[in-house]
Amino acid sequence: MAIRVLTTRKELPGSGLSRLAEGTDVVSWPGAAKPGPDDLAALAPGSAGLLALGSDPVDAALMAAAGPSLRVIALASMGFDNVDRAAAAERGIVVTHTPGVLAETTADLTFALILAARRRLGAAAASLERGGWDVFRMHDYLGLDVHGATLGLVGYGQIGRAVARRAQGFGMRVVHHDPYAAADDSLSTSVSLETLLAEADVVSLHVPLTAETRHLISRRELAAMKPTATLVSTSRGGVVDEEALLGAVRAGVVHSAGLDVYEREPMGAELSPLVDEPYVVTLPHIGSATDSTRAAMVDLAVDNILDVLAGHPARTPLPG
Numbered sequence: 527m528a529i530r531v532l533t534t535r536k537e538l539p540g541s542g543l544s545r546l547a548e549g550t551d552v553v554s555w556p557g558a559a560k561p562g563p564d565d566l567a568a569l570a571p572g573s574a575g576l577l578a579l580g581s582d583p584v585d586a587a588l589m590a591a592a593g594p595s596l597r598v599i600a601l602a603s604m605g606f607d608n609v610d611r612a613a614a615a616e617r618g619i620v621v622t623h624t625p626g627v628l629a630e631t632t633a634d635l636t637f638a639l640i641l642a643a644r645r646r647l648g649a650a651a652a653s654l655e656r657g658g659w660d661v662f663r664m665h666d667y668l669g670l671d672v673h674g675a676t677l678g679l680v681g682y683g684q685i686g687r688a689v690a691r692r693a694q695g696f697g698m699r700v701v702h703h704d705p706y707a708a709a710d711d712s713l714s715t716s717v718s719l720e721t722l723l724a725e726a727d728v729v730s731l732h733v734p735l736t737a738e739t740r741h742l743i744s745r746r747e748l749a750a751m752k753p754t755a756t757l758v759s760t761s762r763g764g765v766v767d768e769e770a771l772l773g774a775v776r777a778g779v780v781h782s783a784g785l786d787v788y789e790r791e792p793m794g795a796e797l798s799p800l801v802d803e804p805y806v807v808t809l810p811h812i813g814s815a816t817d818s819t820r821a822a823m824v825d826l827a828v829d830n831i832l833d834v835l836a837g838h839p840a841r842t843p844l845p846g
């Protein structure tokens with residue numbers, strides 16, 4: 527009997543899913559919408575592998591529903607805050623994610639947000655679309671320069687470094703704060719969080735969401751930033767206290783923000799008030815959304831499943 531692997535979506539970019547189906551018995555959540563916990567639990571019994579997205583909650587109840595056959599949970603995402611790691615460890619389940627393959631694409635989008643927020647691209651484009659470009663005024667659509675500015679990277683892993691490389695082309699000075707990557711290198715100088723917040727014109731977040739990083743940027747940190755600074759986040763919504771950010775942009779404590787991630791995702795029709803803020807650029811979590819990167823993420827997740835099920839070590843297990 528073929529080994530059963532549950533996937534939380536029936537369609538995924540690239541050819542990974544068909545490759546998975548060649549060697550295993552793939553069972554997929556058939557709906558178009560995101561499955562609820564009961565939907566997945568009903569399909570889980572007897573599964574040896576689970577392929578999930580970073581937005582699918584993978585909790586102890588789902589692992590229990592799968593039963594003792596479950597050996598590997600492969601996320602097609604870099605972030606892993608959706609998985610109950612302790613429950614997986616207790617059951618001896620290997621959990622994997624997809625670092626590496628999405629770093630450059632996410633860094634591209636980070637730079638798009640930096641440019642869009644500081645140069646007010648969303649507000650300018652919306653004004654043109656509304657017919658508001660009636661005359662050329664010297665003071666319209668004024669933003670802040672990106673070239674020559676200081677970039678502060680909170681988190682200096684693969685994505686942070688990829689953003690630092692792009693910043694060289696803009697003649698930016700780069701500093702970073704990362705207790706796990708505290709050394710200076712040719713791209714960036716390591717500083718305390720306090721120094722970074724005080725000196726950076728752009729503060730860009732590249733840390734995973736953990737108990738340690740939840741609301742890392744809150745009222746106090748925003749107040750420590752320059753009034754001309756921009757906060758950018760392509761990591762996880764929970765790293766920023768959104769209520770504090772909303773208050774800070776409204777009060778001019780910081781200049782602007784560029785966000786791809788939120789405390790509540792997806793938003794549906796119930797929009798966060800940040801979406802309507804003129805100095806905040808908001809995107810619907812598209813950091814890794816290119817054809818080739820999303821296909822590579824699925825491919826790596828599938829490789830991880832096939833390797834573990836074949837008795838080999840996973841290629842990209844979660845960091846310890």
Ligand code: DGY
Pocket residue numbers: 579580581602603604605606628761813814
């Ligand atoms: C990631 O890979 O973590 C992206 O945010 C998509 O979940």
